[in-house]
Amino acid sequence: MSDTSSRLRIVWIYPDLLSTYGDRGNVLILRRRAELRGIATEIVHVHSSDAVPVEGDIYLLGGGEDRPQILAAERLRADGGLKRAAERGAAVLAICAGYQIIGESYGDDADNPLPGVGILDVRSGRGETRAVGEIVADVDPNLGVGRITGFENHQGRTAIGPNAVPLSRTVRGIGNDGQTEGAYQGQVLGTYLHGPALPRNPELADLLLRWRVGAIPPLPPSWGERLHEERLAAAL
Amino acid sequence: MSELPLRAQLAAALGKGAASLSRATGRGDGSVIGGRVALKVEPDLLAKLARGRRLTLVSATNGKTTTTRLIAAALRELGEIATNEHGANMPTGHITALANSPDARIGVLEVDEKYLPQVLRETNASVVVLMNLSRDQMDRASEINLLAKKWREALQKSETHVIANADDPLVAWAGLGARYATWVSAGQRWKEDSWCCPECGGHLKRDPDPHWECPECGLRRPEATWAVDNATDSVVDPNDQRMPLQLNLPGDANRANAAIALATAAAYGIHPKQSLPRLREIHSVAGRYTSVVTNGVEVRLLLAKNPAGWLESFAVLDPPRVPVILSVNAQIPDGKDTSWLWDVDYTVLRGRRVFVMGERRTDLALRLETDEVPFEIADRVDQVIAGLKSEQPDLTKLDVIANYTAFQQIRTAYGRVQ
Numbered sequence: 135m136s137d138t139s140s141r142l143r144i145v146w147i148y149p150d151l152l153s154t155y156g157d158r159g160n161v162l163i164l165r166r167r168a169e170l171r172g173i174a175t176e177i178v179h180v181h182s183s184d185a186v187p188v189e190g191d192i193y194l195l196g197g198g199e200d201r202p203q204i205l206a207a208e209r210l211r212a213d214g215g216l217k218r219a220a221e222r223g224a225a226v227l228a229i230c231a232g233y234q235i236i237g238e239s240y241g242d243d244a245d246n247p248l249p250g251v252g253i254l255d256v257r258s259g260r261g262e263t264r265a266v267g268e269i270v271a272d273v274d275p276n277l278g279v280g281r282i283t284g285f286e287n288h289q290g291r292t293a294i295g296p297n298a299v300p301l302s303r304t305v306r307g308i309g310n311d312g313q314t315e316g317a318y319q320g321q322v323l324g325t326y327l328h329g330p331a332l333p334r335n336p337e338l339a340d341l342l343l344r345w346r347v348g349a350i351p352p353l354p355p356s357w358g359e360r361l362h363e364e365r366l367a368a369a370l
Numbered sequence: 371m372s373e374l375p376l377r378a379q380l381a382a383a384l385g386k387g388a389a390s391l392s393r394a395t396g397r398g399d400g401s402v403i404g405g406r407v408a409l410k411v412e413p414d415l416l417a418k419l420a421r422g423r424r425l426t427l428v429s430a431t432n433g434k435t436t437t438t439r440l441i442a443a444a445l446r447e448l449g450e451i452a453t454n455e456h457g458a459n460m461p462t463g464h465i466t467a468l469a470n471s472p473d474a475r476i477g478v479l480e481v482d483e484k485y486l487p488q489v490l491r492e493t494n495a496s497v498v499v500l501m502n503l504s505r506d507q508m509d510r511a512s513e514i515n516l517l518a519k520k521w522r523e524a525l526q527k528s529e530t531h532v533i534a535n536a537d538d539p540l541v542a543w544a545g546l547g548a549r550y551a552t553w554v555s556a557g558q559r560w561k562e563d564s565w566c567c568p569e570c571g572g573h574l575k576r577d578p579d580p581h582w583e584c585p586e587c588g589l590r591r592p593e594a595t596w597a598v599d600n601a602t603d604s605v606v607d608p609n610d611q612r613m614p615l616q617l618n619l620p621g622d623a624n625r626a627n628a629a630i631a632l633a634t635a636a637a638y639g640i641h642p643k644q645s646l647p648r649l650r651e652i653h654s655v656a657g658r659y660t661s662v663v664t665n666g667v668e669v670r671l672l673l674a675k676n677p678a679g680w681l682e683s684f685a686v687l688d689p690p691r692v693p694v695i696l697s698v699n700a701q702i703p704d705g706k707d708t709s710w711l712w713d714v715d716y717t718v719l720r721g722r723r724v725f726v727m728g729e730r731r732t733d734l735a736l737r738l739e740t741d742e743v744p745f746e747i748a749d750r751v752d753q754v755i756a757g758l759k760s761e762q763p764d765l766t767k768l769d770v771i772a773n774y775t776a777f778q779q780i781r782t783a784y785g786r787v788q
Contacts, residue, residue: 150565150573155505159712162740182566183573199513205571267706285707329709333736357736364732 141176142168142346145190147216148182151206152232155287157196159330160227160339163358164192167339171350182206186215191346192225195232197288197328200243207235210251220253225321225345229331233316233324234258234290241290254322255295261308264289268369269307269327271315274299279337281305282315283365284327292317292326301325306369321345333358334365374418374472381412382419382469405462408469416461419468420493423452425477426634427493429486429521430501430541431514432679433627434459436619436655437501438480440631443652444645445476445638452477457656460485464493476638483517487524498525498548499634500534500541501556501626504563504678505713507705514540518568522547533633535626536594537580543568546592554633555580555594556626559685560678562713598622598629605629607642615646618653621686657781664784665755669768673777675704677713683771684718693723694769695754697776698730704774708733716741725754728776751780 146161165175180186182205193216198206210216216236220226226236234240237256239247245260269286273279282302292310294300294317301316301323302309309315309326316325323342325331332339336358343350374382385408408415426445428438435457442453452471454463459480468477481489483503490498500521503514521544525532534545536553540563545551557580558564564582567574572586583590595608598615600622606612615625628649635645654660658673674683687694700706708730716738725748726734738745748754751770758765772780 153562153713155707156709156712159709159737159740162712166740181573199515201515201571202566205566285709287707329707330712333712333740357732357739361732361736 141174142192142343143176143178143187143190145178145180145187145193145219147180147186147193147195147210147232148206149179149196151182151202151209152196152198154197154199154230154328156329157194157229160194160196160229160332163330163332163336163339164194164342167336167353168343168347170353171343173343173347173350182209186210186213186219188215188218188222190219190224192227192342193219195226195228195236197230197232199231203231203235203240204242204248206231207240207248207250210235211249217251217253220320220322223321225342226253226323227332227342228254228322228324230286230288230290230326230328233326234292236322236324237292238295254317254319254324255297256292256310256317256324257295258290258292260289261291265308265326267307268365269309269315270305270366270369271302271307271309272305273302273338274318277301277318277341279335279341281366282327282331282335282338283362283369284325284331284334285329286326287328288326290326334361336362378412378415378418381408381415382465382472384408385466385469402458402460402462402466405458405460405465408465409462414492415465416468416489417492417494419465420477420495423468423475423477424497424638425479425493425495426497426499427479427481427486427489427495428499428501429481429483431483431504431506431676432682433501433623434480436624436658437499437627437630438478439652439655440627440649441499441634442478443648444631444635444640445478446648447635447640447644448476448638450474450476452479454480455656461489461492464489483521487520490524490528490530494528495530497634497637498528498530498532499630500532500545501630502535502538502558502560502678503540503544504560504676505710506676506678507707514563515568518544521545531637533630533637535630536592537582539564539574539582539589539591540568542592543589551592552596552633552637553592553594554626554629555597556629557598557600557622559622560681562677596629596633598625600625605632605642607632607636611642613642613646616650618650619655619659621682623682657777660781662784664752665759667755667759667765667768669751669755669770669784671777671781672769672771673774674771675773677710680714680771687722687769688767690722692767692769693725693754693758693765694719694771695725695727695748695751696734697726697728697770697772697780698734699728699773699776699779700730701775704776711737716743719743723758727751727754728772751783
């Protein structure tokens with residue numbers, strides 16, 4: 135946890151710009167799964183006019199339409215807080231438009247490359263077709279997460295550079311390019327599983343918690359695990 | 371009808387035949403299939419059917435069907451109205467509505483958000499009514515910033531008179547493209563899609579509500595001449611006359627719909643004093659807000675398709691003693707993606723008996739568990755009622771909130787109640 139506080143600080147970046155569909159679910163599930171284990175949390179909302187605090191534990195970035203995405207990237211680059219936090223070892227979960235802008239570069243609506251925040255070695259552009267629908271992927275075994283499921287809705291295609299690793303291999307759906315889905319580099323993780331990726335994948339939520347607080351006890355299975363199994367069965 | 375060219379007459383007649391078949395076989399209201407058949411025969415049919423009529427188009431994310439119904443009720447003061455009251459809101463449905471009322475000189479058409487530019491171009495409508503834009507079924511609908519831009523461009527190219535909600539920044543920005551506008555302060559409960567300036571992307575200053583302005587480019591809320599006052603259940607007209615609304619439809623959202631309808635009727639020269647009694651006669655719209663009495667329990671059906679709609683529905687729930695059923699499906703008309711469930715705050719349901727139903731009830735269960743709202747899993751409305759009655763024989767009311775196909779399933783179980 136952070137040096138300045140005994141609470142786990144969950145920082146939601148720009149909910150006014152990047153919060154297309156259910157991104158709030160990730161904040162709620164992280165808080166719940168931490169508190170069920172007796173870990174106190176503090177939720178920090180950072181609006182687009184605010185400075186990004188550097189002392190957070192877990193940073194969340196959601197999805198957004200083209201214009202808000204560009205505005206968010208410009209503001210994050212000018213602010214510099216997210217980059218410094220990642221360099222200090224904070225965990226980052228970035229979804230869809232958020233995933234693209236934490237990379238080295240991403241494409242605008244005419245596919246002109248624009249610079250990203252540069253904390254994940256990926257480059258994104260626009261594909262020919264839109265990827266819409268249920269997605270299933272097997273996460274890198276080193277992460278101990280297993281199979282993840284979600285919903286994707288994007289036109290991006292993402293190439294992974296030498297410093298990052300694919301998060302998973304796609305079983306169904308498109309993800310980065312039809313072969314892999316998402317990417318991670320240290321404790322910075324990006325994915326196209328849009329909206330509530332963590333509610334639908336409790337193991338992924340626990341990975342972020344482990345990255346910041348170390349070993350955590352398992353929780354008794356509940357509706358999150360039920361939903362995970364139900365969606366896997368429906369998608370395959 | 372007799373003024374129509376022969377080909378258009380034939381197309382309209384074939385369409386009506388298909389519609390009757392659809393109804394007779396119990397497959398639907400017939401509005402869509404009829405129009406589809408007619409369009410095959412005459413692709414310009416909508417423009418031809420619209421010619422010589424004074425049309426109003428109604429579009430929004432939420433409240434289209436209800437507002438169309440309210441406007442049509444007010445305009446009946448002037449005679450027969452052509453309208454797609456079954457909610458078939460794409461060009462096929464518009465063709466059916468106009469073909470079914472060949473002698474109506476006035477029409478009110480509910481229009482799907484995406485089709486508004488095309489329908490405006492083809493019909494050359496005199497009035498366009500715009501109420502709100504918010505996130506809705508994004509796996510199949512357009513992004514709303516893009517929609518607003520297309521509305522704005524379509525309005526810039528037309529001579530139409532816009533009647534729009536000044537309190538919704540995206541809607542107002544689109545409406546500012548029109549040459550003639552009447553602004554209504556109709557309110558906006560759901561603000562999560564309009565924190566950014568539609569013109570430049572800056573962070574909007576939004577207080578005191580309902581005022582909004584962009585500190586970066588100066589875009590600001592247009593001055594409204596009509597206003598809803600929810601606290602006193604009244605509307606204020608451009609002459610500063612305050613009139614009690616006293617609708618039979620519940621909630622702030624319907625006060626907003628009614629104010630927009632009154633402003634639209636006024637554009638046709640009808641005074642709100644004449645319109646209001648007609649609006650008050652409406653108790654339900656295509657099953658929405660209908661109450662069905664079953665097993666001695668009054669079951670109220672509320673349709674809510676997206677986060678803004680759920681927020682409005684929670685606001686009209688009866689006092690906490692009344693149990694509520696939530697039902698969610700994810701079929702194509704609902705959107706296949708249930709992510710939006712996470713945008714809604716369910717903590718307001720604490721202290722109420724809650725049941726979850728529908729094809730995606732597991733999603734709802736996790737969502738409620740996360741907000742620490744106790745709930746029970748259910749299969750059918752009648753089973754819930756039977757169970758509740760055995761524990762609580764004096765139970766008299768139950769609310770049901772459902773998204774589109776879940777709502778239709780429940781409504782069908784009660785005989786497609788209107």
